[in-house]
Amino acid sequence: MSPLPRKTILAGRVGLQKKAQPWTITGDDFFDLSERLRAQMAELTHAKAGDFALVPSVSYGMAVIAKNLELPEGSKVLILDRQFPSNVYPWRDLATRTGAEIIHISPEAGHSWTEAVLAAIDGETALLALPQVHWIEGAELDLIAIGKKARANGALLVLDLTQSLGAVPFSVTAVDPDYFVVANYKWLLGPYSTGFLYAAPRHQSGQPLEQCWQSRFGSENFAELTQYTDQLAAGARRYDMGERSNFALLPAVEASLAQLLEWGVENIEHSLRNITDQLASIAAKHGLQPDMASPRAANYLSLKVPTDAPSDILQQARAAGLYFSHRGDRLRITPHLWVNQQDLHRFDQTLGNIF
DSSP states (O other): OOOOOHHHHHHHHHHHHHHHSGGGOOGGGGTHHHHHHHHHHHHHHTOOGGGEEEESOHHHHHHHHHHTOOOOTTOEEEEETTOOGGGTHHHHHHHHHHTOEEEEEOOOTTOOHHHHHHHHOOTTEEEEEEESBOTTTOBBOOHHHHHHHHHHTTOEEEEEOTTTBTTBOOOHHHHOOSEEEEETTSTTOOOTTOEEEEEOGGGOSSOOSSOOGGGBTTTTOGGGTTSOOOOBOSGGGGGOOTTOOOTTHHHHHHHHHHHHHHHOHHHHHHHHHHHHHHHHHHHHHTTOOOOOSSOBOTTOEEEEOOTTOOTTHHHHHHHTTOOOEEETTEEEEOOOTTOOHHHHHHHHHHHHHHO
């Protein structure tokens, strides 16, 4: 979970104050900001604004997708070993209902996650539910190569980009996923309980998870809302969550996306690569290594914890003002642009004290 930029906090306060004076809210306010957010996401990912729905979480977005899929009995759903649960549970449920089989992929020694995924795709594969970056190891997958082989075998590609979007470049044009979902609270630097669902144009005729009024065609006309219609909104807007016009949170989302677009994701990735490379060099001095064959994403450093390591690593690090996570048998370090030379020196000293 990322901190919020100062601009984001200010925008959230302004938005919350707007709700404190509801007489200032117009009918257009229920729609205009949502459309600006779609346009920002389109610019960020080389897609179109109408390809995006507003969702509160990855699990919600995946539930929308799962509702609109039918998997052949006996077909395969490919997921990574130790994948984040929000991109696992919906497919376990769908597989149970349809008779499909969940296949957990894990690379053999000396091989990458991408190699393992490519080797697992065959004519029985119906769906690949994957991240761009593994949330524990920080390994980056080659989604362009995976997407090509998935399409060649008639399989759908569904992505959770929460661990990467905003820090690692992603192009809908290059990857051509069927769907992706992203939560805003990580690398998009946004508030919790907000996110986006991308649906490729070939998947924009499905059914929403909720029957909310804003996902109906013509809902901008408040005077005609009781002229009920079964016609859904154009594009992926039909998949929007109910009460999408969150007057406190959406201005904060807009501010964060504007900041990312101003910086440029390629620039962010370059800066983060420099930081994590330095952290990796320091960690190596103290006997800590990434220990993986896959390419490491620029925004992640995942270090294998020695078996004889002290049990209070996180507590000692926190006491020194360093904050990282313990995921499985690894220390996960995910810095951002605020890290400076003083922080790197403190990291070196603290690892020396612990190990």
